[in-house]
Amino acid sequence: MSNNDIIVSLDIGTSKVRAIIGELNDGAINIIGVGSADSEGIRKGAIVDIDQTVKSIRNAIEHAERMVDIQISEVYVGIQGNHIALQTNHGVVAVSNEDREIGEEDIERVLQAAKVVALPPEREIINLVPKQYLVDGLEGIADPRGMIGVRLEVEATIVTGTKTAIHNLMRCVEKAGLRISGVILLSLASGMMTLSKDERMVGTVLADIGAGSTTVAIFDQGGLSAISTIPIGGEYVTNDIAYGLRTHTDHAERLKIKFGGASVEEADESITFKVTRMGSNLEKEFTQQDLVSIIEPRMQEIFHLIRQEVDRLGYGEKETGYVLTGGTVSLPGTAQLAQRELDASVRIALPNYIGVKDPAYSSGVGMIQYVSKYMGAGSGSGGTEKKAAPSRKASPAASSKPGMIERLKNMFNEFI
Structure with missing residues (x-):
């Protein structure tokens, strides 16, 4: 990330839709804008009316935009619900470099190996959360980059959800005129901030x-x-x-x-x-x-x-x-x-930021902290730009528009 980046989180709840704008300044997070709107079209955390949900999202985004005079085009979306499930899996690969130094390519290969799991047709992998790496049997490694070894393993938690719930959520956000930078499991985001x-x-x-x-x-x-x-x-x-x-x-x-x-x-x-x-x-x-x-x-x-x-x-x-x-x-x-x-x-637990010192904002602020720590590399500036001011240009990774499924599968990288 660059020194001054904008991250926008979108928390679509049963009673309120909340959009929070965070600014990253040399690693420090400042909450510069908050928008909320009554949530219509959501019952017990599930979308029951797409048009009403789209309207609520637009209202929350417009409220946040008016507060700080920023045009929002990309957001990180929180996902939750009884359709989310966790399961553990194990991945193993041989280190490919001749000098046996573990690099990015080896880590990517072992994570892909851990994703090989049988799933019912109505479910799909949202992402994979590494718990620990093992190098030649040595356990408890958080980051194996640069280590020397022959065999690389990962113990990971696979986060899955139903295709219907995931795609309906993304459909609502995209119909509201927004691009999705990533989808984040709210429990992970809240846990990072509150615990x-x-x-x-x-x-x-x-x-x-x-x-x-x-x-x-x-x-x-x-x-x-x-x-x-x-x-x-x-x-x-x-x-x-x-x-x-x-x-x-x-x-x-x-x-x-x-x-x-x-x-x-x-x-x-x-x-x-x-x-x-x-x-x-x-x-x-x-x-x-x-x-x-x-x-x-x-x-x-x-x-x-x-x-x-x-x-x-x-x-x-x-x-x-x-x-x-x-x-x-x-x-x-x-x-x-x-x-x-x-x-x-x-x-x-509640966020320790001016303007959002309320437990209701824990998920939204947690998403911003999560993105800044675990999804910073190549995430760009969140697709926002100042009105009547020089644009905040997104990085190439943020400007590209991968498919909906690919965006889902590429989120949460490096959460350990």
Whole structure:
């Protein structure tokens, strides 16, 4: 990457579509623009209406463009959902150089060898994530370039997804007039930003509680070991409020944000608000305690399901703690309730950048960090240019337009 590059991440969620513009300045990241729009056409994290989703993407992009006066033409897109699956595989090649020094070509060959795996016809490889390399049987090598050896091996995690979900996501972004620089698994991006190196090594559960779904990602031995999606999230809390207070969902969402909390113990009975009842013009007064008594049971259920999923994945006894992120964990008292329900150490992670200090932005900011660290080589400037100012020219790699499948298969390179 050049000294001043622009990276744009696009996080298409159930409640919001968020576009974040990051500027790379000599390796340091500055968040210079944020655009968000209500997400239409997404249910439980899946696209159900392409035209509505395209409109939401355009609105978010235009919002970000107006904020910093930048024309966005290329984005990195986050992907998530219950169609994502992980499987491990092993690749082996003989070192080709006469002097037995391992080079880029050998690494590319061993990664390609690890991709040889039988898959159902409806699935395809999104990418391959190396866990460790082995040189002549020596384990635990992160980067074998320049080492001397005869036999090069890689242990890797293959990330796969259903063709329908992947192609529909890309179709929406391209119909919105954008080129896709790469597709990034949101759990990898969030994990890089929210978890320390030690947390990724010892076994930590990253729970991203969004509006329509909750993604449980388990990091162990330095990488992503397991992933699962629970089809329940913050919009269920909103629906409970709407039903309990007999009001409209939009109004329930506003009440949740303004007066909501996750723990009845911390609710204040002296805080009151009025609610217009559905089907009439009559208003009824409620206290914050009334509201939180509706929210808490649903939040308890979400944490119970997270714990259940961790046990099902076989990490119930191995996890050393939970890290929570996603828009829903912004509710006051969430960390205390989670600690009680999960019976483990819990912390809430959020980006440490001005303008995005909210757990809802963890995925979007994580994508920018991921790109700057692992996809920097040959990724170009993200295809952005200043209005009424000299253009930010993309590198040849960014300017070329490989096929959709090739773009998918070339992402995540060098994540270790």
